[in-house]
Amino acid sequence: MGYIEDFLNLSNSYYQGVFQKDYDFFYLKSKSDIKMKDQVYRIANSLGLKVEHSDFYDIQSLKSYRIKTIRQFEIVFLGYDYLIYKNIGKELINFDAIKYAENLNKFKTKYPDVSHIAESLYLRNINLIADFFLCDVEKLKQGKINLFNQSTKRLMFNINNR
């Protein structure tokens, strides 16, 4: 049993999930309206994570909720949908958009039942990553960005927005 199966088994009336091993991103999609804080704790509990501290912050226009746990992860709310990714930043050091797209296609072939979820989450994640690196989504998709330059930009952005 891999993470994907484990995660799909977590599906309940609140959410169904997809996990992609490649970059350790958790993807969760809610099926109904959510009460943010309650839901964050609920998800953390279902993942066996002890919540130590929590705070709100924005990744540009996207509302997100960060909770610090033993394994830090982050939940981003987009309307009624949300997804979780842990350790935004460090996980992206090895980010390779071309490989990510290839992995998505492999995933869709292997799990056709949830391919539409994976596809929409891929698009959202690419958008989030482009937001993180402050770059154009299309350029990112084509692997035409210089990660060093974009990481410097991001660090400067963080510095200027303190």
Add this chain to the structure above:
Amino acid sequence: MTPVNNKSLIAFLFDQMEKLDSNTIDVEQAKGQANLAKQVNNAMKYELDLANTKMKVAEFNKNNDLKVEIRNAESKNFE
């Protein structure tokens, strides 16, 4: 001296982001570190440019009677 490559520099930048986030370093320190990383990146770019130029010179010298040489400034001792 720690050897660096592009990936380790990116990791360094992410490290600074985390430290800034957790207030381990302040804004001025983070700025300083970012500038240092930029300088290291410039040095790496210089290495690549040098290799590129050497290739072009070698190609040029193969096809021309006039031989061009690049002065090896780095390995030359101070006079």
